[in-house]
Amino acid sequence: MNTILNVKNLRKNYEKFLLNDLTFQIFEKEIVGFLGPNGSGKTTTLKLLINSIPADGGEIFFLGEKIKKSHIEFRRYIGYMPETGTPYEFLTAKEYLEFMMDVYKVKKNDKKIDELLSIFDLKDVKKRIKNFSKGMKQKLLFISAIIHDPKLLILDEPFNSVDPQTVYLMKKILIGLKDEKTSIIFSSHILEIVEKLSDRIILLNNGTKVYEGEINKIKKEESVEELFNRLSSSNDADENLKKVIEIIKE
Numbered sequence: 001m002n003t004i005l006n007v008k009n010l011r012k013n014y015e016k017f018l019l020n021d022l023t024f025q026i027f028e029k030e031i032v033g034f035l036g037p038n039g040s041g042k043t044t045t046l047k048l049l050i051n052s053i054p055a056d057g058g059e060i061f062f063l064g065e066k067i068k069k070s071h072i073e074f075r076r077y078i079g080y081m082p083e084t085g086t087p088y089e090f091l092t093a094k095e096y097l098e099f100m101m102d103v104y105k106v107k108k109n110d111k112k113i114d115e116l117l118s119i120f121d122l123k124d125v126k127k128r129i130k131n132f133s134k135g136m137k138q139k140l141l142f143i144s145a146i147i148h149d150p151k152l153l154i155l156d157e158p159f160n161s162v163d164p165q166t167v168y169l170m171k172k173i174l175i176g177l178k179d180e181k182t183s184i185i186f187s188s189h190i191l192e193i194v195e196k197l198s199d200r201i202i203l204l205n206n207g208t209k210v211y212e213g214e215i216n217k218i219k220k221e222e223s224v225e226e227l228f229n230r231l232s233s234s235n236d237a238d239e240n241l242k243k244v245i246e247i248i249k250e
């Protein structure tokens, strides 16, 4: 199996948070679900992978080549969907995709843009992105992540706020892209989707990798939800339920 991404001892130190020597690989033609509680370091890790924030330690190799601080050439081969939208909200959807194609250094192609916008019901939307609904923004960011046919797709909570028919389409597209040899890592809290879509999962807790393994192996023992709660929650849900009811009924 070819290694697409090789992450070694990746470290990021914020005042009150440490991403602690994270090591993992992503192989050709696989979908990796990236899990962890709120604040466990998923978004931080995904931003580090595309070099959008500086690391405090560790190395990342993409297709065998070490990514250096100033390195941007590799971004042409990576699609990234951020968790928090785009700073370019003054553009229309079409202008944004044209701009991103420029960034990726691929030839502008009106037909491609129009067809993709049309499939996601965004073709006739002429307003600026800042006036889009949340789901519309997500759809545009998804298109922008895949439009240049990347080798590696990095998606930060791609299914947030999108309607069920779009979730269905996005899942189909991701499986289709995997069959075409794209590797995918996506973060999500929707464990039903993670369980169906992923070949492997990586679970973070408080900046540390606490689990990495194949979905098929996990499912022989327990559900992904059970695994998640077992390895990342220090509180008993039933206990907390009792407490909450007592508190609000007081």
Ligand SMILES: Nc1ncnc2c1ncn2[C@@H]1O[C@H](COP(=O)(O)OP(=O)(O)OP(=O)(O)O)[C@@H](O)[C@H]1O
Pocket: 014, 015, 016, 017, 036, 037, 038, 039, 040, 041, 042, 043, 044, 045, 083
């Ligand atoms: N720029 C920053 N400055 C200081 N702390 C930060 C910064 N960015 C993130 N953090 C902290 O790093 C930790 C990890 O945040 P991160 O956004 O990576 O979590 P996450 O796993 O993506 O969570 P969520 O599931 O809520 O999206 C949090 O404690 C967060 O407050």
Ligand SMILES: [Mg+2]
Pocket: 042, 043, 044, 083, 156
């Ligand atoms: Mg996040």
